[in-house]
Amino acid sequence: MKSITESLAQDLGSRLLNMGLTVTTAESCTGGGVASAITNIPGSSTWFEMGFVTYSNQAKVKLLGVSPETLEQHGAVSEAVVREMAIGALQQSGANVAAAVSGIAGPTGGSEEKPVGTVWLAWACDFKPEVVVLGHHFNGGRSEVRNQAVMAALRGISEMIK
Template structure:
């Protein structure tokens, strides 16, 4: 994970870009992975940890009706989280994560390990991804962090 975070930092620095995170089930782990890299203040703006519905609405502008209709672990919510992180920062790219890390909280429709991610870049369509991870809580969260970092590399602005 450290090598991947370092690669994200190098790519952001080379592009003259900065990143922001909007995290729910990972609790700030993506931001922690990025800020563990020396010099990250040159390319990492900050992060939002929005675990509750209220925090998602206040900090990121997620609409109450979207949360009510789709639930926090959904494509519309994670899209609004990623776009809200950009709107509330001066970063060039954002990543948002919302999922069910377990061990409880899953359902038949959204089992434990269900994670939605979104990456937003100014002036481009937001990209989303639905993943189904396996393992215990830490393993699900770790896999989500890795996927978030890989997406930052893949969708980094030109």
């Protein structure tokens, strides 16, 4: 029996393939989980361009072009940073669609303002002017937060290409 994540990734792959589109990921708290879910699907090399695991702020700046000022003003787990991550991934990869995720998976690292489970996701397309950004608060431990973030990223890509 397929997992929800596997079904989401397989459905996404079919849609991307049918539309002739490619996708890229920019991930922090998921540590490559979105890219892993995608590349678990046979044939994904035809619709998955590349993935960026930018766990540190330095990596976000160097690989995705996230502004150090944005990081300083808003923090890595923010609407502004995931927006820049998605745009940067799109520009650096040459893919048609990008998903970005940054969050606090726990069990430590949270604050009153940004508790454990806070996750921001963004999606950008080279054929749409807007970047979609959503904030979530996922419940559960580290694995549950990360898994929910992966599923949300996959669902968001599908929504972007409708």
